[in-house]
Amino acid sequence: MTIELRVLRPSEWDDWYGKLILAFGGVPEAPQERELWDALTEHERSIGAWDGDDCVGTAGAFSFGVSVPGGAMVPAAGVTMVSVAATHRRRGVLTSMMRRQLDDVRELGEPLALLTASEPGIYGRFGYGIATQQMSAEIDTLRTRIKAPEGADEVRLRFAKVADVAQECEAVYVRSIGSRPGMLARRPGWERLPLLDPPADRDGASPMLCVVAERAGEIVGFVRFHNKPAWGAGGPNGSIVLRHIEALDPVTYAVLWRFLFDIDLTDKVVARNRPVDDPLLHLVSDPRRCEARVRDGMFVRLVDVGAALEARTYQKPVDVVFDVEDTFCPWNAGRWRLTGDGKGASCKRTPVGTSADLALSVRELGAAYLGGVSLAALAGAGRVRELRQGALSGASVAFASDVAPWLPHGF
Incomplete structure (x- = not known):
């Protein structure tokens, strides 16, 4: 039928x-x-x-x-x-x-389409490239510590009911959105997603707990987590399961992590989705004890090559002509000249006969778009071809981001 x-x-x-x-x-x-x-x-x-x-x-x-x-x-x-x-x-x-x-x-x-994939091999043929990664960690809090940063005494922590401070925590998240590529601005209603706490999903852990960080009476950070108690022959060995941590400044961030490390009757913090360059890795006394692992995060697809490349800025001045292959969305196929810097960019189709500097598919542009995957790395895999000597290095540096892109939650 x-x-x-x-x-x-x-x-x-x-x-x-x-x-x-x-x-x-x-x-x-x-x-x-x-x-x-x-x-x-x-x-x-x-x-x-x-x-x-x-x-x-x-x-x-x-x-x-x-x-x-x-x-x-x-x-x-x-x-x-x-x-x-x-x-x-x-x-x-x-x-x-x-x-x-x-x-x-x-x-x-x-200009863009985004997704997370149950099976990463599915979506490349539709032009989606892996643009972000996420780090998981199981941190041995008995063998690694976080030293109190300067200014920690100015931050006050207190437990709060999750629902009572939901609005204030969402405001902290909204203020953090622009700090990394890949974070999402959401329609009303999405603030309910991080508050979901079905008992069947807790795997023996407590209901979701919340601690807020205040400075001068203002909430400047928060952490939501579960406490999963356990006892062995040698005594307590419970785990803290992180749900969400956010802070508006580095001191508050360190104080919140130190709090998680110091919770009584536990010897591990489990985090399932953190940025691959999380400052946590530079706060701990022994990063090996974090057992960090990396996997794919968000896939990006350029639906309008010109508009997408014009919407972002670039780490250094760039002037490059891409020869783009896009069989699934043929309106993107052809040669595009990108010129830009840290203030803005222009990306237009080139006149007939213009020589290309780099050849790649729209999948590679999607992977590199947020600055977390370098064009040079993709070229090393044979997925980007340099047609003009020197073009690859310049474009690769220009596309980079100071901080790793990150998708904080699925959809």
Whole structure:
């Protein structure tokens, strides 16, 4: 039968979302989590693939702004809830949804599409490149310490009920968004996401706890976490499971981490998503005891090459012509001249016959876009070709970011 793609009707959400859950293993979510995703779903940006009366494919998008090098917030589609029924694989359902979705993103005038992938090998063929990484750590707090930084005595810590300080903590997060490329500006309602705390997801740990940091009566940082008690033959060996830590200055950040390290009856802090250049690695007395591991984070897809490259700034003056391959979004294919510096940029199509300096696909541009993956590294993998001697080094430095890009939460 013919597969029909159509925009999701609100009355179809339960069936549509149920098929998504089935594709990801069929384990029901907690009612409060399901209710939140229902509230956040942008129905007009969600697609269902239907085989008769059966929903056999899902795909959605959230409307975000994403911080880019230079501090600008660029409109972006947060691609989400993508699934294909196991009964309908290898029939072009995913490709047709990706096609429809990117056409819609272009029509809306968003230069970028973003996603996190359950399987990283899926999305490269649609032009998405891995642009951020995330670090996980299991920190032995008995064998490594954090020294109190100068000014620590000015920071006051206190426990607070999560709901009572939710607004103040969200304000700290919002003030932090521009500090790193890859962070998201969100629509109202998203402030509920970090507050979700279903008992079934705690794995024996406590309900979510919150400690706020104050200076002169103002909340300047916070940490949300779970305490997972445990006892062995030698005594207590509990764990602290970090949910979210944010601070407006380095001293407050160090004080919050020191607090986590010093909680009684525990000997480990577990953090699952931190920036790969987290200052924590330079605060601890023994970084080996952090057992840091790195994995892929957010994928970026340039939907409009010119607008995307003009939206960010560059570490040093750059003047380079890219020969861009983009078979899935052919309006991007061809030669583009990028000129820019730390104040702004221009990226326009070149006249016919203009020589190119670097050749690459839109996937590589997406990977390098936020400054966390160097064009030189991609060239070392054979994914960027230097056509003019010296062009690669200059462009690679120009695209870099002072701090690693980071996606603080999924979507």
